[in-house]
Amino acid sequence: MADEEIALSDKEFDRIRDRIYQIAGISLGEAKRVLVASRLAKIVRAKNLDSFDSYVDFLDRRASDKDKQVFVNALTTNLTRFYREDHHFDHLVGYVGQLVTNPRHKSSNGRPRLRIWSAGCSTGQEPYTIAMALMQKFPQLKGWDFRILATDVDTDVIAKAALGIYPAGELEGLSREQAAVFEKMPDGNVRVPVALRNLMTFKPLNLMGDWPLKGPFDAIFCRNVTIYFDRPTQTRVFERFGELLPDGAYLYIGHSENMRSASLGFSLEGKTIYRRNVQERMRAAR
Template sequence: MKSAEQAVQVDRGGGEFAFTSDDFRYIADLLYRHSGIVLGPSKESMVYARLSRRLRELGMTRFEDYCYLLESDAGGDEFLAFSNVMTTNLTRFFREQHHFDYLADTVVRTQREASTSRRMRIWSAGCSSGEEPYSIAMTLCDNVPDLERWDAKILATDLDTNMVMRGSDGLYPADVMQDVPDSRRDKYFTPTNEGFKANDRLRQLITFKPLNLLHPWPVKGPFDVIFCRNVMIYFDNPTKTQLVRRFAKLLRPDGWLIVGHSETLLDQQALFKLCGRTIYRKIGD
């Protein structure tokens, strides 16, 4: 599997494991093939720190043995744990507020004026622990007075199954709720001993599912809006191009794709036009 490179003993505050450059390259390649996430050499310390916990739990002393386990017949459960550990989850409620303002002021208004079916489909792709889809749900509830008469649904997906479970539970500690205005928190969440629990009105709008964006998508369109924010920054250009084209196929004509603050679709001008800060609208079919 790897060359006979002398192992480098690494001690980063939690025990020593044999960890070589070949180990890192193998792990980086495995993650890329599985999820499209690109790990450069600067991420070597991060990989060690995150996976050393797994080695301790498994009673292993060498990353080489861990690599063999991941691709063995007995490594299915551990591969899921590996994927979860290696996924970066950074989110908060109403992150990049201008996207939710646009959803309320432009998308919802357009749908109310143009749609007779009162149908709304929104996909939060890379939802992490759920703050984004719950922010979307609160925005809809606040800006569509007759939402109960609409056929409105939010799909929330993420590669990390632990994050999907947390989002589905809808329970957040008090410090996480600091980005939610008190009026919204009191309206849409119930205080508990562990924090704040999203109420049924929000949770009934959202379906949480684990999903690898590189694999087939068992989802049906068309979507009116797709949020895929701060996900593509971890992909290389060919993977980004493929992903954006797949999103375009699932968006309705004139539907919106909303990406992260450091992401652009400038190489996809045949499919999308810029209509706001990192907000793109599909060019009608």
């Protein structure tokens, strides 16, 4: 049976939309209908089910956590690339430059501490770009307690990200200096060097669920993720980010995203760059 032979009715599409919204906060618009049908048809056939309705019944009644994860992984959009929206990395380098001379925190062993979270990191290009941009500019960070937490709801992309292996074509558009960081592999792929991979902690994490992680963070990148959420969901996520960011720390969001910064305790500092500023929230509340 070919994928398109399984018809997706309005009611079935609504049920699927409801389930992915409940699990991952993702709001699927009408425009995603064909994509949803083609991605899920493969799973429906693999499960020997005869319709999308029976697949949703299966998800509701019998599915294991693994089955539910397969459903989520099938419906995420993972587009990303190295140095995407590169003005963010220029800004980050300027900001971390200030921290390098005047560290905000020390860890228990006395080393200066730097923590960055890439939330919705997809296949890893974003957190690795953070690492490359900072380590190229500030080699002294080698002596720091510097970690990058990289999380995503999609377990497939997290597994790929942790490997740090990419087709060489991913380096197109990078400067010679940026591309030179990667190691060439015998099979033609390229790999992020181990020194940069060692800065990373990759973990599955659903922004709709608990966040079992330790703040505070000096910066959070959550770019091109909340675009899939509705307004109330976005606001809740931004508020929770705020709780993990001390005054003066930064939140970077995607080029087509925005937030009502003042009421959430941030001030807009550049294109899609928000500085944590608790005073703003008090001013906005007056």
